[in-house]
Amino acid sequence: MEKQMFTDRFASVFGTESFFKKQKRIALKNCGLIDPENINDYIYADGYKALGTVLTKMTPKDVVETVKASGLRGRGGAGFPTGRKWELTAQQESDEKFVVCNADEGDPGAFMDRSVVEGDPHTVIEGMAIGGYAIGSSKGVVYIRAEYPLAIKRLIKAIDDARKENFLGKNILGSNFSFDIEIRYGAGAFVCGEETALIRSIEGLRGMPKSRPPFPAAKGLFGKPTLVNNVETWANISSIIVNGVDWFSSIGIDKSKGTKVFALAGKIVNTGLAEVPMGMTLREIIYDVGGGIPNGKKFKAVQTGGPSGGCLTDKMLDTKIDYESLMQAGSIMGSGGMIVIDEDSCMVNIAKFFLQFTQDESCGKCIPCREGTKRMLEILTRITDGEGKPGDIEKLEELGNVIKKASLCGLGQSAPNPVLSTIKNFREEYEEHVYQKKCRAVVCEKLITYTINDKCIGCSACRRACPVVAIKGAPKEAHSIQQELCIKCGKCFRSCKFHAIDKTSEAKEQK
Amino acid sequence: MSSPLAVLEAKKQQAKKNLEEIGYFSDVKIYVGMATCEIAAGSNHVMEVFQNAVKEDKSLKGVYLSQKGCAGRCNLEPTVEIYQKGKDPVKYVKVTAENAKIIIEKHIKKGEVIKEWVGK
Numbered sequence: 110m111e112k113q114m115f116t117d118r119f120a121s122v123f124g125t126e127s128f129f130k131k132q133k134r135i136a137l138k139n140c141g142l143i144d145p146e147n148i149n150d151y152i153y154a155d156g157y158k159a160l161g162t163v164l165t166k167m168t169p170k171d172v173v174e175t176v177k178a179s180g181l182r183g184r185g186g187a188g189f190p191t192g193r194k195w196e197l198t199a200q201q202e203s204d205e206k207f208v209v210c211n212a213d214e215g216d217p218g219a220f221m222d223r224s225v226v227e228g229d230p231h232t233v234i235e236g237m238a239i240g241g242y243a244i245g246s247s248k249g250v251v252y253i254r255a256e257y258p259l260a261i262k263r264l265i266k267a268i269d270d271a272r273k274e275n276f277l278g279k280n281i282l283g284s285n286f287s288f289d290i291e292i293r294y295g296a297g298a299f300v301c302g303e304e305t306a307l308i309r310s311i312e313g314l315r316g317m318p319k320s321r322p323p324f325p326a327a328k329g330l331f332g333k334p335t336l337v338n339n340v341e342t343w344a345n346i347s348s349i350i351v352n353g354v355d356w357f358s359s360i361g362i363d364k365s366k367g368t369k370v371f372a373l374a375g376k377i378v379n380t381g382l383a384e385v386p387m388g389m390t391l392r393e394i395i396y397d398v399g400g401g402i403p404n405g406k407k408f409k410a411v412q413t414g415g416p417s418g419g420c421l422t423d424k425m426l427d428t429k430i431d432y433e434s435l436m437q438a439g440s441i442m443g444s445g446g447m448i449v450i451d452e453d454s455c456m457v458n459i460a461k462f463f464l465q466f467t468q469d470e471s472c473g474k475c476i477p478c479r480e481g482t483k484r485m486l487e488i489l490t491r492i493t494d495g496e497g498k499p500g501d502i503e504k505l506e507e508l509g510n511v512i513k514k515a516s517l518c519g520l521g522q523s524a525p526n527p528v529l530s531t532i533k534n535f536r537e538e539y540e541e542h543v544y545q546k547k548c549r550a551v552v553c554e555k556l557i558t559y560t561i562n563d564k565c566i567g568c569s570a571c572r573r574a575c576p577v578v579a580i581k582g583a584p585k586e587a588h589s590i591q592q593e594l595c596i597k598c599g600k601c602f603r604s605c606k607f608h609a610i611d612k613t614s615e616a617k618e619q620k
Numbered sequence: 621m622s623s624p625l626a627v628l629e630a631k632k633q634q635a636k637k638n639l640e641e642i643g644y645f646s647d648v649k650i651y652v653g654m655a656t657c658e659i660a661a662g663s664n665h666v667m668e669v670f671q672n673a674v675k676e677d678k679s680l681k682g683v684y685l686s687q688k689g690c691a692g693r694c695n696l697e698p699t700v701e702i703y704q705k706g707k708d709p710v711k712y713v714k715v716t717a718e719n720a721k722i723i724i725e726k727h728i729k730k731g732e733v734i735k736e737w738v739g740k
């Protein structure tokens with residue numbers, strides 16, 4: 110058992126469940142297996158072995174070379190080669206350097222980082238200490254959102270326990286290396302997950318991005334060289350050190366090594382967290398791991414990469430999950446959000462939903478993002494309200510492309526993605542909204558027509574439910590809806606027990 | 621001076637001892653999911669049932685009860701794992717406080733696995 114790779118323990122417990130069969134756990138290797146508040150549990154599961162190994166047998170340069178050779182890339186969104194970033198930060202001459210863990214996790218619906226910090230906080234601490242050793246830093250900061258109280262509580266306890274055991278603090282495990290970690294809280298602004306805004310937020314300034322270069326590796330926190338990595342990235346480090354480069358790079362494909370954790374959400378049977386080897390196809394993760402679409406509905410699209418990712422269609426289900434393939438297909442890996450959409454959803458409405466989020470979270474510093482997303486949202490709102498005009502779709506495309514090119518940070522550079530990708534893949538739905546005032550998924554309220562069919566027994570429930578007295582009919586006789594009065598609130602539809610009200614959205618004659 | 625790895629090895633031995641003291645190597649172990657998501661699904665009530673049982677029920681003496689992080693099965697939480705020496709771990713899903721009591725009576729005391737509640 111001693112010899113067993115310490116990442117295989119998970120499979121021995123959970124491997125029999127179909128949800129876990131195709132998974133490979135590296136970042137989440139201990140999540141669900143150990144008591145996160147008991148450091149002994151972690152140590153006994155070979156915790157801090159990587160740190161001990163690094164301090165005993167490796168020079169900082171060896172560590173950088175190992176991470177570089179492993180092929181690990183950042184899991185926070187951009188996918189920058191981690192070893193390269195470590196190397197750049199290590200090369201800087203400075204009296205002080207910082208290591209930062211980005212636990213801001215601002216994507217709506219994302220919770221992979223929370224799970225790691227709540228389920229296995231020492232893995233993150235160990236990774237950061239190794240990073241500190243590699244780049245010559247003695248100070249780490251975890252930037253974590255204040256909305257994660259349990260994660261924060263466990264992280265504080267873990268840091269305390271690690272200090273007591275001298276995994277943090279002065280002369281760690283009797284070596285010359287000293288390193289400690291502080292926690293800083295984020296107040297829930299999405300843009301503060303962007304590394305330059307995050308650094309300013311830690312400094313006590315307003316969280317707004319800066320143009321890069323200089324990159325944080327050269328000039329980061331308090332102007333000092335700073336290594337920023339995502340929680341999941343940090344959680345991969347100890348396994349790479351203990352199991353070796355060959356092991357790690359044997360998992361995954363070409364330019365994307367290792368695994369990625371995804372938060373499966375939306376219209377999927379097994380909602381949850383799944384860590385899968387890179388190179389698995391979208392089809393495998395949605396159907397084999399995720400169990401497919403519930404209630405016999407048809408798959409329509411999958412949105413990857415969080416609020417700034419793209420929507421992919423059923424034709425793209427065989428796309429491999431790796432940074433390049435997803436990009437090629439018109440989406441991104443992002444931080445690992447995966448939302449499955451079925452036939453009941455309107456793609457225009459979904460695009461509007463995501464844009465609403467990024468528009469809300471735009472910090473306002475650069476004009477393309479601040480003004481551009483606002484105008485795009487106006488157009489989208491108009492389209493879903495049935496007021497779309499010829500030329501609107503083209504205007505969305507033009508605006509989107511300009512915002513992508515001209516924005517200062519990743520927020521603006523990616524905010525138009527959901528709109529642009531849905532226009533690309535579901536253009537006919539946009540056209541139906543604009544030219545026929547029709548929403549095929551029957552979602553966009555203003556485009557819906559309610560009518561009473563011949564199943565009506567005249568019970569009057571709908572008439573009483575209608576807030577604008579648009580329904581007429583004597584008791585026990587068929588009722589009818591006066592369309593010119595109807596405000597499309599749907600109360601009648603919900604009140605009817607006889608399936609006598611039809612909710613439709615048909616192409617309308619243009620005036 | 622001993623190397624960091626040697627220092628760590630000593631710590632590992634100590635950790636093992638510490639775990640021994642709290643009954644970690646017991647023949648029967650219960651793990652209850654206690655991440656934010658699990659708690660939101662009601663796992664704290666489940667935990668309470670197990671805690672009381674382990675404390676008060678004499679026939680459960682020596683049973684090791686622990687919290688754990690989230691394994692990722694959002695739609696099936698709260699989850700509970702029962703480890704019994706020599707047997708495959710049994711993983712219960714959507715556990716309620718009521719079910720927890722039945723799991724204690726049937727599974728832990730009599731060794732009867734309640735198949736309908738096991739995750740697939």
Ligand SMILES: Cc1cc2nc3c(=O)[nH]c(=O)nc-3n(C[C@H](O)[C@H](O)[C@H](O)COP(=O)(O)O)c2cc1C
Nearest residue numbers: 183184185211214215302303304338339342519520
């Ligand atoms: C708007 C925006 C939000 C971001 N939010 C996060 C986040 O919540 N967590 C994160 O790790 N990275 C986030 N990033 C990416 C970071 O800027 C940075 O690339 C990352 O923390 C680097 O770590 P990695 O190389 O390990 O991925 C965000 C980027 C942008 C543009």
